[in-house]
Amino acid sequence: MAARLLWLTVLLLLPRLALAMDPWEPPGACKAESWNDVEQWREWNSHTPPDNVRHWAEERPRFANRRDVWRWLDRLYIAVSDGKVLTLADCAFGDDMHFYLYERYDEAGEFHIVRAYFYEDHHYALVMRRTGEIYAVPGLPIWSPDRTRFAYAVCDLLNGTEELAVMSISHDRPEEEAKVQLPCTLGSCKLVWEGSAMLSATCEDPQGRGGKREVVRLTRKGDAWTSARSSR
Numbered sequence: 533m534a535a536r537l538l539w540l541t542v543l544l545l546l547p548r549l550a551l552a553m554d555p556w557e558p559p560g561a562c563k564a565e566s567w568n569d570v571e572q573w574r575e576w577n578s579h580t581p582p583d584n585v586r587h588w589a590e591e592r593p594r595f596a597n598r599r600d601v602w603r604w605l606d607r608l609y610i611a612v613s614d615g616k617v618l619t620l621a622d623c624a625f626g627d628d629m630h631f632y633l634y635e636r637y638d639e640a641g642e643f644h645i646v647r648a649y650f651y652e653d654h655h656y657a658l659v660m661r662r663t664g665e666i667y668a669v670p671g672l673p674i675w676s677p678d679r680t681r682f683a684y685a686v687c688d689l690l691n692g693t694e695e696l697a698v699m700s701i702s703h704d705r706p707e708e709e710a711k712v713q714l715p716c717t718l719g720s721c722k723l724v725w726e727g728s729a730m731l732s733a734t735c736e737d738p739q740g741r742g743g744k745r746e747v748v749r750l751t752r753k754g755d756a757w758t759s760a761r762s763s764r
Contacts, residue, residue: 550700550707556657556668558648559630561606561621573625582624582631591633601634601644608632610644612664620646620657627651635672637661640679641701645672653691660704667706669699678728681709683750685723685733687716696723696733696748698757710757715746729753 564570588603595601600611606622622631628651635645635656644659648668658667670693671684681700686693694716698709714721719737726732729752736745746763 550702550709552702553667553699553706553708555665558620558632558657558666559623559628562623562625562628576625582622584622584624584631587631587633594636595634598637601637603634606631608634608646610634610646610659612659613662616664618659618664618666632657638673640675641673641682642704643667643701653688658706663704665704669697669706670695671697673699674723674725676725676728676731680728683723683725683731685714685721687714687719687721687735689716696721696731696750698731698750698752710750710759712748712750712759714748715761718744718746721748 562573564573584606591603595603602609606624608620610618610620612618620632623629624631630648630650633647633649635647637644638658641658642661644661646657646659648655648657655668655670656672658669658673659665660667669684670688671686673682673684675682681698683696683698685696688694694714695711696714697711699706700709701707714733715735718735721733721735723731723733726749730749732747732749734745734747744763746761749760749762751758751760
């Protein structure tokens with residue numbers, strides 16, 4: 533049977549001011565309040581040793597030619613304006629476990645991208661080069677062809693993050709222009725810009741099982757984004 537396009541919903545996102553994000557405060561290094569904490573970390577390390585050597589080996593080529601990024605053991609250092617330095621410190625033990633891995637410098641947004649991993653979650657920390665402020669987004673930024681805004685599409689059923697969002701940078705700060713929910717129960721959702729004012733996320737089983745596919749499309753009209761969903 534030929535694929536049939538069915539418009540399920542068409543939602544007009546009314547014109548509104550973009551929502552500016554608040555800075556994110558990253559957690560720091562592990563702190564032991566008592567010797568019992570040390571014993572717990574010792575036990576944790578005996579059955580869940582950190583895989584630092586492999587992670588750092590994979591990370592090193594990403595900043596090999598940059599003078600403004602450097603790692604020393606569990607500390608990641610990033611230079612920001614006025615000679616200041618931002619330090620991101622890992623914590624490899626317990627429920628507060630987290631570690632940072634440098635991803636790349638984003639020329640269009642003028643920010644560094646750092647992956648922040650937690651015990652059962654992760655996100656991307658955007659370190660603004662001029663201010664040193666950090667903003668957290670759940671997905672890797674993908675820029676529009678004209679580099680005026682970026683989007684991300686995330687399907688994280690474990691943590692309840694199933695969204696497609698469009699953001700722009702204003703005054704060294706990310707602003708959310710639109711956000712819609714994705715049908716992630718079908719499988720992963722692949723984001724593609726179809727022009728500087730249109731993007732789509734196609735959600736389907738990556739193995740092609742079941743044959744069902746849904747497409748969520750965002751189109752910019754004036755100061756508003758129109759969201760439409762179709763299925764096959």
